[in-house]
Amino acid sequence: MGEFIYIALGYNRQGGGDEGVVEEYRSIYRYDPARDTYTRVADAPITGCYIASGPYKGKVYAVPGSYREYGFHRDYHWADGALMYDPALDRWTQIHAPRVKKRVFLLTQCSASVVEDGKLWLVGGMAENRTRTVVTEYFDIEKGVFVRGPDIAYGRCGGGIADGVLTIIGGFFVDGAGLGAPALPTWTLETDKHK
Secondary structure, eight states: OTTOEEEEOOEEESSSGGGOEEEEOOOEEEEETTTTEEEEEOOOSSOOSSOEEEEETTEEEEEOOOBSOOTTTTSOBOOOSEEEEETTTTEEEEEOOOOSSTTSOOSSTTOEEEEETTEEEEEOOBOTTSSBOOOEEEEETTTTEEEEOOOOSSOOEEEEEESSSEEEEEEEEEOTTSOEEEOOOOEEEOGGGOO
């Protein structure tokens, strides 16, 4: 946002795989590319991992995934709502807004996300049964609510970019053997038709 890059939240998983998380973070850093420096700013009110985020009207909006991730899909606590960071005040605000599906680990882990026309879109991601989801939703920043979007063709995760059209490209889906297989088709979603 502006001249800076913000790095927020996350966790430290020692050993990878099913070893679980040993530490979670509420810390936020602002990176200045011109000076190649990091500055720690105000901590977020909650921890979280698999963050979908984007800037809007001088503030950073973030939708965290699960927190307290001790072991792969064992004792997750499902995050809800959204976060807003105001760099002018160096202050975070927790926005209490129920998600489209709270108890599904989706729309954050490896999801495509972008802010377009005041909406933070989240497309695809991982569901709680370790498959990929077809669900899309967006956080309406002005209204402070989550809204269900149209389903995509099949469960996948990938990257996104928008300019009236959200393009879902790359990423992977889970095949019949439970393995990540490349997602080859590219889809577009005309976000400006979902007011």
